[in-house]
Amino acid sequence: MGESQMAHAGAEATDGISRIPGGKPPRSGPNRAGLLVILILGGLTALAPLSMDMYLPALPEVTGSLASPAATVQLTLTACLAGMALGQLVVGPMSDRWGRRRPLLAGMVMYVLATAICAFAPTVELLVGFRLLQGLSGAAGIVIARAVVRDLYDGVEMARFFSTLMLVSGAAPIIAPLVGGQVLRVTDWRGVFYVLAGIGLVLTFLVWRSLAESLPPARRHTGGLGQTLRTMGGLLADRVFTGYLLTGGLAFAALFAYISASPFVVQAIYGASPQTFSLLFGLNSVGLIAAGQINGKLLIGRVSMDKVLATGLAVIALAALALLLMTAGVFGEVGLVPVAAGLFALMSAQGLVLPTTNAQALMRTPHAAGSASALLGTSSFLIGALASPLVGIAGEGTAVPMALVQVVCAGSAVICFLALCRPWARREPVVDEEAGASA
Numbered sequence: 308m309g310e311s312q313m314a315h316a317g318a319e320a321t322d323g324i325s326r327i328p329g330g331k332p333p334r335s336g337p338n339r340a341g342l343l344v345i346l347i348l349g350g351l352t353a354l355a356p357l358s359m360d361m362y363l364p365a366l367p368e369v370t371g372s373l374a375s376p377a378a379t380v381q382l383t384l385t386a387c388l389a390g391m392a393l394g395q396l397v398v399g400p401m402s403d404r405w406g407r408r409r410p411l412l413a414g415m416v417m418y419v420l421a422t423a424i425c426a427f428a429p430t431v432e433l434l435v436g437f438r439l440l441q442g443l444s445g446a447a448g449i450v451i452a453r454a455v456v457r458d459l460y461d462g463v464e465m466a467r468f469f470s471t472l473m474l475v476s477g478a479a480p481i482i483a484p485l486v487g488g489q490v491l492r493v494t495d496w497r498g499v500f501y502v503l504a505g506i507g508l509v510l511t512f513l514v515w516r517s518l519a520e521s522l523p524p525a526r527r528h529t530g531g532l533g534q535t536l537r538t539m540g541g542l543l544a545d546r547v548f549t550g551y552l553l554t555g556g557l558a559f560a561a562l563f564a565y566i567s568a569s570p571f572v573v574q575a576i577y578g579a580s581p582q583t584f585s586l587l588f589g590l591n592s593v594g595l596i597a598a599g600q601i602n603g604k605l606l607i608g609r610v611s612m613d614k615v616l617a618t619g620l621a622v623i624a625l626a627a628l629a630l631l632l633m634t635a636g637v638f639g640e641v642g643l644v645p646v647a648a649g650l651f652a653l654m655s656a657q658g659l660v661l662p663t664t665n666a667q668a669l670m671r672t673p674h675a676a677g678s679a680s681a682l683l684g685t686s687s688f689l690i691g692a693l694a695s696p697l698v699g700i701a702g703e704g705t706a707v708p709m710a711l712v713q714v715v716c717a718g719s720a721v722i723c724f725l726a727l728c729r730p731w732a733r734r735e736p737v738v739d740e741e742a743g744a745s746a
Contacts, residue, residue: 344518348455348472350475352475353478360483361484361499362383366380368491384438386436390439391443391684393443394450395684399454399681400677400678400681402451403522403675406520407451407455407677415507417440418444419508452472453676459521461670462670463607469666470658470662473662485589486502488585538678548671554720556687556689557690557716557719558623559688561694563695569584569650576705594651594654598655600658612667613667617724621721629652633646633710634706667728
């Protein structure tokens with residue numbers, strides 16, 4: 308896609324939700340309507356961490372309650388993640404054809420029902436199946452939230468808005484394990500799903516009541532499956548788009564390796580309580596939010612987005628390597644504190660990588676934001692789902708598989724960024740900080 312098309316898309320972005328004046332994200336003192344839209348989009352984006360992280364402290368309890376090995380119980384995470392990956396691939400193109408609201412509302416209603424059903428699963432096999440359904444339906448909120456952002460913003464403003472969303476969506480990994488740990492004090496793991504169903508119900512009401520359509524009929528696609536496949540094929544044929552897609556997906560897989568393995572690593576290997584695990588998980592999420600806000604408020608518009616991305620990837624790769632050396636015993640016996648520090652660095656750097664890869668990829672796709680958002684989300688969730696079972700392959704007594712998966716994913720992300728995105732060969736547009744527009 309040429310630069311003129313991107314500029315035209317930036318002009319079109321003002322056709323969306325009128326609650327954000329001029330199609331620009333509120334930078335200071337947003338009015339109530341604008342803030343509500345940010346909260347709704349952030350909440351939809353947070354569905355994935357809410358659905359997985361609130362459930363994390365309960366994993367050891369599920370293992371005992373359903374009499375299943377840890378590797379099998381971890382498949383409940385994999386199923387939810389795979390469902391969210393595949394669901395985005397379906398819902399994203401649907402939203403390009405029928406608009407954002409109708410597919411979003413249908414998906415949210417199904418999410419509430421599927422989540423409530425999870426609470427009644429009598430066996431681990433049925434729980435895996437219900438978690439898959441939960442992920443398939445919850446995908447609507449994730450993919451459409453990203454597409455709405457692309458409808459409204461372009462360029463640096465889009466990257467800045469993605470970083471703003473991390474204030475809401477990034478808070479989910481902090482709150483979710485804490486809430487999950489407290490729920491487990493008064494009930495069993497099934498109560499976690501009742502809480503998730505309640506959160507989904509509130510989000511569904513807010514979407515129905517307060518989120519307007521952002522894709523005008525004139526910009527919707529009218530073709531069927533054939534056009535959808537051609538559109539996706541054209542997106543994947545764009546080397547740079549695919550480079551950012553793979554870079555973000557592999558970085559996310561390194562993060563998800565931590566999410567999947569950390570309950571067993573922190574609690575089973577290092578002897579922490581569920582509450583201590585929740586606190587450490589929340590601290591790591593604070594780091595992710597802080598890095599995201601530094602990215603959005605200080606770096607974007609002043610530093611090349613590719614330089615920001617390269618820095619984040621370097622930190623993730625170095626942190627993963629340090630974790631591998633520590634867990635493999637190269638430095639002798641290490642305690643929880645050094646390992647927690649490495650995990651903190653790895654997770655915090657995601658605040659530089661994830662919003663930047665999304666913005667850089669979506670800047671190239673104003674004509675098919677739903678399909679592009681679907682490909683971005685599907686790749687991230689699918690790669691994460693493939694990485695998840697590998698972290699427990701050697702049992703619950705070692706953290707080496709987790710660290711090894713993280714090293715491989717981080718190294719592969721760096722290779723994709725350099726080989727496909729080739730940042731030295733492209734010039735990012737100069738940004739007028741006041742106008743927020745390309746020069």
